[in-house]
Amino acid sequence: MTPDQYFPLLTTPAGTIRHAEAVPLTQLAAQFGTPTYVYSKAALVAAYQAYASALAGKRATIHYAMKTNSNLSLLRLFGELGAGFDIVSGGELQRVIAAGCKTDKVVFSGVGKTADEMRLALQHGIKCFNLESVSELDRLNAVAASMGKIAPISVRVNPDVDAKTHPYISTGLKENKFGVAFEDALPLYRKAAALPNIQVIGIDCHIGSQLTEISPYLDALDKVLDLVAALRAENIVLHHLDLGGGLGIRYQDETPPAASELISAILQRLEVRGFGDLELAFEPGRSLVGNAGILLTKVEYLKHNSAKNFAVVDAAMNDLMRPAMYEAFHDMVAVQPRNGGSSGSAGNPQSYDIVGPVCESGDWLGRNREFDLAEGDLIAILSAGAYGMTMASNYNTRGRAAEVLVDGEQVTLIRRRETVEDLLRAEQEI
């Protein structure tokens, strides 16, 4: 796997500077500073089109799971391409509105929806609430009644299948907090169908994230279809089937199926089981943005002791949480490889731990990486478009990174770097 297969990272003909599309990363660092998230419009569009073309001719909606990366410019781009959104908070709905996107293709997931969030979603006429408990159903019915509205719902079913992913990002097992246990779903639907301010419209299932195999999807689908059939027998007819998100990407050596392979396997199973007529919904996140983004960072210091070589960079766990949180692997490349080496390892390579300036031993971004480095060098951390900026924090009073969108030769700053004034403002207002 070469870096260009993760992200359109190009090398100049002279082999000296990596580019994001047509723009040298050195130029972006000089213009916007570091750390900076850089996204490729071409990569975003290609990832979306992979789903859209696999679903061409079908009644289906792609709801971008915006928790993955909720920058307004990305939302606008996906909205223009035809996407709806999967949200998990009222704040995310306000982002959809701020981006100028339609709210009638929004599905609302999450185990803890507040009454205020329900009200906001009902005011804006979202497509569907993906319900995760019986208490939530009662609350939604009451909120909708108080507004004189009917709330459209799906039940998010927890099919108890092993998604074969990291335990922290598996959501479809009994012990996970998500969804309604398979055996409780039918009674919940019966109850929902009888409530005056609820309209049953669909069924939903999301079994986890960073899935690299098709079989767990099909196992979940089979169980969900059993429920659809049981509901039909009781005259509870569903209009759509939402299979969630979860498709993995390649960070290192994973071999996830392409979106087209996953979708064709799902469509085939639906046909075989006699449910080819169901309208479909998907909630992809990571597979749309993960490999469309990098985090550009600068080496501040090289530090050596008898056990380790450290490259202290200006990005940290507060910018990219995934290594600290899940021991996740993110590949890295030198922006100006020395001596023509692709990762900067051709001259005097050494094994480095790439660490940030935050006061935690867990503040590392990569371990035992071969690099030929000097202080001041730039490193591109790959596969950083998903769950990067959205999980960033201000720990150590560090302003969050800038975000830049590249489209060919065109560069747009889509979020400026946070200043300390930004961080102090809410406290000084009191």
Ligand SMILES: Cc1ncc(COP(=O)(O)O)c(C=O)c1O
């Ligand atoms: C309900 C729901 N839908 C969609 C997603 C998107 O998942 P992914 O980024 O793995 O595609 C998530 C996150 O795992 C989720 O919780």
Ligand SMILES: N[C@@H](CCCC[NH3+])C(=O)O
């Ligand atoms: N935040 C996780 C994925 C969580 C998925 C949310 N349901 C990650 O970085 O991989």
